Amino acid sequence: MSSIVMPQPDERILSRAPQIVAALRQALPDDAVISDLVETRAYECDALTAYRCPPLAVVLPRSTAEVAAAMRVCADMGVPVVPRGAGTSLAGGALPTADCVVIGTMRLNSFLEIDTQNRFARVQTGVTNLSVSAELEPLGFFYAPDPSSQLACTIAGNIAMNSGGAHCLKYGVTTNNLMGATVVLTTGEVIELGGPEMGPQGLDLLGLLCGSEGQLGIVTEAVLKILPRPEGARPVLIGFDDAEVAGECVARIIRSGILPVAIEYMDEPCLRAVEAFARAGYPKCAAVLIVEVEGSAQEISDQIARIRAIADALNPVEFRESRNADEALAIWKGRKSAFGAMGVLGDYICLDGTVPVGQLPFTLRRIGELSRHHGLEVANVFHAGDGNMHPLILFNANEPGQLERAEAFGGDILRLCVEVGGCLTGEHGVGIEKRDLMSTQYGPDDLAIQMEVKDVFDPQWLLNPAKVFPLDASQPFRERVA
Amino acid sequence: MDSMSDLAPVDEAELAAILRDRCAARDPVWIKGGGTRIAPRRDAVLDLTRLSGVVTYEPGEMTLIARAGTSLTQIREMLAAEGQALAFDPPDVRGMTGRGGESTIGGVVAANASGPRRLFAGACRDHLLGVRFVDGQGRRLKNGGRVMKNVTGLDLSKLLAGSFGTLGVLTEVALKTLPAAHDQATLQFDAPTEADALALFCAALATPFEVSGAAWHGGTAWLRIEGLPAQLTYRRDRLLALLDRKGAQVLDAAATATRWQDLRDVHHFQGAMPLWRLLVKPTDAPRIADALRGLGGDLSLDWGGGLIWYAGPAAPADLRELVPHATLIRPAGLTASIFPAPAGPVARLSQGLRRSFDPAGILNPGLMDG
Missing domain, CATH: 3.30.70.2740 (Alpha-Beta Plaits)
Known part of the structure; x- marks a missing residue:
């Protein structure tokens, strides 16, 4: 039914499944290994649900040492490893194969250190994105990347995918907010990259690791940059009857020297769906922008006045300013329900x-x-x-x-x-x-050097194989070690 | 052209041909942009200044693409004319290194060079959108692109930034530009010791007032604030009230510009002493400063205490015992390695990467090996 092909599972691994599970059980606490098909089925897919395949086994470690122990078993027995955070990937990043062991991070869920003097938090990577900011809130700090799955997604997954969010126009994405990582290599060795210092020092292996989609290692602990919470934030809504004019408005705002925390765009089909679903009261027009600015009350008013002047020159259908928290919520309501509204259709x-x-x-x-x-x-x-x-x-x-x-x-x-x-x-x-599709963006050599980099970290090609790189391009690497 | 710079390609294709030949002959090159940072060794000098020119600059997209040999000054001026800047504000390193020349944007990226604003805005690598480069086999490669959000494949751009030419020769870099600060001011405080400075820094940097510089030298601490006029007044007043120090002074925009350019370029430590750059956890700075003082010389703080500049006679081994990653910016006669050698599995990975990008070991050999 679906068109993305995964390689055939390795019969030599499948035939040794009982021995592999036994070796994992010997290396790990009893409740850390799942091999019953009823239970492994819970891990058969991520948020790209059109593709499913239960893994050979699932391991849920509670410590870096346990991740390393599981990795050693898999490396010794030549078993592929698919790392998994909360399984919210929309790209199939955590899709298992029948011959793989899933190593999940969800039990790595401790906050290890919060240091507001040096402005970092050290966490185990199974904590959810939202729980980090929740933990920091009483201290007046927050963690900036905010992917829309933040209630469920883990820091491990955020690092693997270099996740962004609505506010990265101002604050950047995960790689800009990650200071350090504890990484388990395929050898079972544990390395520390970066830390509370403002690195990098030496080659930027942390920058390489962030966004590597589980191709290079498993991150079990992270040092996250934390920021003081802004005093306040307020959105405005601007409607245009021409999508191109809305685009021009975005460019003019950016050029003006105001740096909003977010500029969100919704087109007419989206507005129609959102209106039917959430009744957000958006204007009926070709495009709506939601622009959010931060600061003290006076700073916000000043920035909104400047945005209004820019928008007014482009004849908007409507310029709606939120005067209080309820009106701000109303402006965000439609945008935040957009995906749900689409799901109804x-x-x-x-x-x-x-x-x-x-x-x-x-x-x-x-x-x-x-x-x-x-x-x-x-x-x-x-x-x-x-x-x-x-x-x-x-x-x-x-x-x-x-x-x-x-x-x-x-x-x-x-x-x-x-x-x-x-x-x-x-x-x-x-x-x-x-x-x-990777070969539409990158030439053969551009892809080859990326695969050679993977080769340095994972010479057996055990980590999340058959992903990121086109199958025909990665075939020589995968077959060399098979 | 003198014999030290007999390799001066005019474009990427010529550069690739040169590196293919050098790779086959296992004949090393020493990569030179503006020549402001590191003295060339005996090997052939690969001069990149002819690979220059701005490819595209789109202020409305906050995007700049320039060839690696383009002068930093030219880029600064072009951005300033549009009210924009490189938010990481790379330093003019000539005073630090004691070398002449003219910084190139490729050199800035290869060194991941970032000024005092790194504290608030991130480092050069955080503003790097993509690169084109030629590796040690002469392969012409690209990574990343020109857009602000891009997670397509492995992020080799970050790896190239700060690799000092040891993985590839940059030919083109794409950088994010940002609006320059509308207005700026500096709060200047008496802070006799590093501990006093850290107390100020930690308090100021825990506020939402976007302090974009926090530095200290010789008993004075400076905090820089920026913003629209109303923002600036508000931030100044709130910070002064919060920090509540007698004798605080406020420097205006012009004085602020001069003050932070001097701090950025480490103007206070020009001269004959070796100059070291130490990255530390900010609250460790006072303890390390005490130890450094025991070794002789002088020091200053930037990045809210996270960066220590040390100018003094300390023995390299003593310094690296104190701060293992200490980087030697101005050797001033010392024969120590510029960077310390990595250790353990990280060393194996670093060497493996070097072999993938440069199997014949011809690019700046030995530079990052300690």
């Missing part, structure tokens, strides 16, 4: 390409044309300030052939993103979903 694929901000109007127009060509509806809701688009392609999974059509449409959009100077994925990662 049917199944959807959420894409994640980034384009240069100046190419947004052209890209949107072209996506509209592609939508008519493929006969599938698309809605756009995205982080406009940084050009990270999230086109949602609507389809009906029960109708044969629709998933494949939606995937083909998605492929066209991502190729378009690359053509206009952007990239395949801004924050979701490559996983299996975009694996075979």
Whole structure:
């Protein structure tokens, strides 16, 4: 039914399943190893639910030492390892294979140290993203990256995928907020990269590790940069009857020297869906921007006045300012329910390409044309300030052939993103979903050097194999060690 | 052209041809941008200054793409004309290294060079969107791109930043630009000891007032604030009230610019003494400062205490016992390695990466091996 192919599981591994499970049980506490099919099925997929496969076994360690012990067993027996945080990847980053052991981080859930003097938090990486900021709130601090799955997703997954969020226009993504990591290598060795110092010192292995999608090692502890909470934040809503003018407004705001924490964009199909679902009271128009600024009350008023002056010159349909917390919530309500609203309309694929901000109007127009060509509806809701688009392609999974059509449409959009100077994925990662499109963005040598880097960390190609790199490109590496 | 710079490619293709030849012959090169940072060794000098020019600058997209040999001064001026800047404010290192030359943007990225604003805005690598480079086999490679959010494949751009040419020769860099501060001011305090300075820094940096510089030298501490006019007044007043120190002074925008340029370029430690750069956990700075003083010389703090500049006669082994990662910025006659050697599995990984990018070991050989 679905079009992304995974390699056949290795029979030599499957035939040794009982011995592998026994070796894991010997190396780890009893309750840390799951091999019963009823239970392993809970780990058969992540948020890319069209692809499923129960693993050979699941290991849920409670410490770095236990992760290292599990990794040693797998390396000794030549068993692939799929690292898993909360399983919220939209790209299939945590999809198991039948011959793999899933090493999950969810029991690594302790806060180890919070140091407001030096402005860092040291955590085990199974803690959820939101729980970090919750833990910091009484101290007046927060952790900036805020992916929309933040209630569930773990810091381990955030580091593996270099997650972003709505506020990264100002605060950057995970790699800009990660100071250090404790990493288990495939050898079972444990290394410390970075720390409370403002590194890097020597080669930036931490920067390489962040966003490496579980290809290089498993991060069990992290040192996170923490920031003082802003005094306040307020959004404004600006409606335009022309999508290109909305794009121009984004560019002018950025040029003006104001740096909002977020600039979100919703197009007409998205607005229609959101209105039907959440009744957010948004204007009926071609495009809506939500712009959020931070600071003291006076700082916020000053910045909003400047944004109003910029918007007014472009004849908006509406400029709505929130005067209190309730009105601020009302402005965010539609945006935050956008994905839910789309879910009511049917199944959807959420894409994640980034384009240069100046190419947004052209890209949107072209996506509209592609939508008519493929006969599938698309809605756009995205982080406009940084050009990270999230086109949602609507389809009906029960109708044969629709998933494949939606995937083909998605492929066209991502190729378009690359053509206009952007990239395949801004924050979701490559996983299996975009694996075979990598060669549209990178030439053979560009991919080869990345695979050679993986080779240095994982010479047996055991970590999350058959992901990130196109299968035909990675085949020589994978077969050499098989 | 003198014999020290007989390799001066005009474009990436010529550079790739040179490196393919040198790789086949296992003949090393010493990579030189503006020549401001590190003295070339005996090996052939690979001069990149002819690989220059801005490829594209889009202020509305906050994006700059420039060839590696483009002068930093030219880029600063071009950005300033649009009210923008490189937020990590790379230093002019000539006073620190005691060398001449003219910094290039490729050199800035290869050194991951970041000024006092690193505290607030992040390092050079945090503003790097993508790179083009040629590796030690002469392969022409790219990584990242020109957009602000990009998680497509392994992030080799970060790895190249700060690798000092040991993994590849940068030919083109894409950087995020940001609006320059509308207005700025500096709060200046008496702080006789490093411990006094740290108390000020920790208090100020725990506020939401976006302090963009926190430095100390010779009994005086400085905090820089920035923003729109209303923001600046508000932040100044709130910080002065919070820190409640007698004799605090406020420097205006012009004085602030001069003060922080001097601090950025470590103007206070020009001269004949070796100069070292030490990265530490900020609250460890007073203890380490005491130990350094025991070894002779003088020191200053930046990055809220996280960066110690030490100018003095201490023996390299003593310094690296105190701070293992101590980096020698101005040798001033010392023969010690610039960077310490990595150890353990990290050393194995670093060497493995070097072999992947540069199997014949021809790019700045020995520079990062301790």
